[in-house]
Amino acid sequence: MTANSELNRVELLRAVAAQVIDEASEELRRISLDIHAHPELNFQEHHAHGLLTDYLESKGFDVTRGAYEMPTAFQAVAGSGSPTIAVMCEYDALPGIGHACGHNLIAISGVATALGLKAALGDGSGTVVVLGSPAEEGGGGKVFMIERGAFENVDAAMMLHPTPGDAAWANVIAIQSVEVDYFGRNAHASAFPWMGINALDAMVMAYNGVSLARQQMRPTDRVHGVITRGGLKPNIIPDHTSAEYFIRAKNPEELEELKVKVKACFEAAALATGCRLEYRETNRPYTDLVNNDHMAGAYAGHLAGLGAVSASREQALSSVAASTDMGNVSYVVPSIHPMFGIPTMAGNHTAGFTDAAATPEAHAATIRASKALAMTALDLYLQPERMEAARAEFNANLRR
Ligand SMILES: [Zn+2]
Ligand SMILES: [Zn+2]
Secondary structure, eight states, X not given: OOHHHHHHHHHHHHHHHHHHHHHHHHHHHHHHHHHHHSOXXXXXXXXXXXXXXXXXXXXXXXXXXXXXXXXXXXXXEEEESSOEEEEEEOOOOBTTTBSTTOHHHHHHHHHHHHHHHHHXXXXXXXXXXXXXXXXXXXXXXXXXHHHTTTTTTOSEEEOOEEESSOBSSOOBOEEEEEEEEEEOBOOBTTTSGGGOBOHHHHHHHHHHHHHHHGGGSOTTOEEEEEEEEOOSOTTBOOSEEEEEEEEEESSHHXXXXXXXXXXXXXXXXXXXXXXXXXXXXXXXXXXXXXXXHHHHHHHHHHHHHTTOOOBOHHHHHTSOOBOOTHHHHHTTSOEEOOEEEOSOSSOTTSHHHHHHTTSHHHHHHHHHXXXXXXXXHHHHHHOHHHHHHHHHHHHHHHHO
């Protein structure tokens, strides 16, 4: 084939992917709204798992339900040969505020992208694997999927996430969540206060200790907590208090250093008050996300071709910092996690964002971003030198 006819072939297959995604848009909209109306928490996403796997099967994917020893994870495969590219779906919600992170849109974006790729690739040009990953909001479904081999034969991984603006690069930092309990001794708070050991004092002291320590933290560090049990009644010296904390830093190395400082604050309060401390790390730590520049740049280009402008790499990597278990995936295979803009004044994890995630405008943005993601994957499938470039960049980053 001449260079020109090769280019025409790539253009044609991009158009095929985009057309198939458009044709599926109405069905995907129904699935998105159904998931939105049935918010499910970490590892309990049975309704969403059922909707997505049934749909993918009806579209000819080879579906494994309850994959990787998790009832709400799945794998759906189409095409054949190499390379193999994984497209991630998420579909968990948040307590109390439903789909305030818009994972209903992530769910259909993964399916839309894969539908486009399946149609464009046919058989023999490469394999697309849709990975349904539960419990992104703290449960670390992808960390378990990595450990259980989900990415062993995967050459690259990608997914999309809604937010108030478009950015092909995501600023993702490492996170460890912890639970803390103090155990003291009850006493009548007026009659015999000297007989008590005050577990609330310990918690307040620890909360303030962490707040003071914040001055010496790096600008990229984040520590934030809530007290979930503070005592029962003012006239009872509390014998048991609890808190949950998230500890975040730029990368796993800095996270380890920060964890030592934060834990010292909790230990100091136990020593000062005479309480017993229980300190538990409750998730598998999430790493930062190593954005694959080659893939992210390609995504930004395709998005521009579809009429939306991504923030520059510099803008994106110096803006909003959050955490995701996609970070861990990016340590295993070349990965991107573009953020796509949906019209809203509200940030993620607010009731306003929940409302925004159900609008027709957000759906249209999801469809557009899915097309750009499918085209980014097609670059890797159809142009081996681009897959090689993404892989070389990943290897160079690993050595750093
Ligand atoms: Zn979230
Ligand atoms: Zn999210």
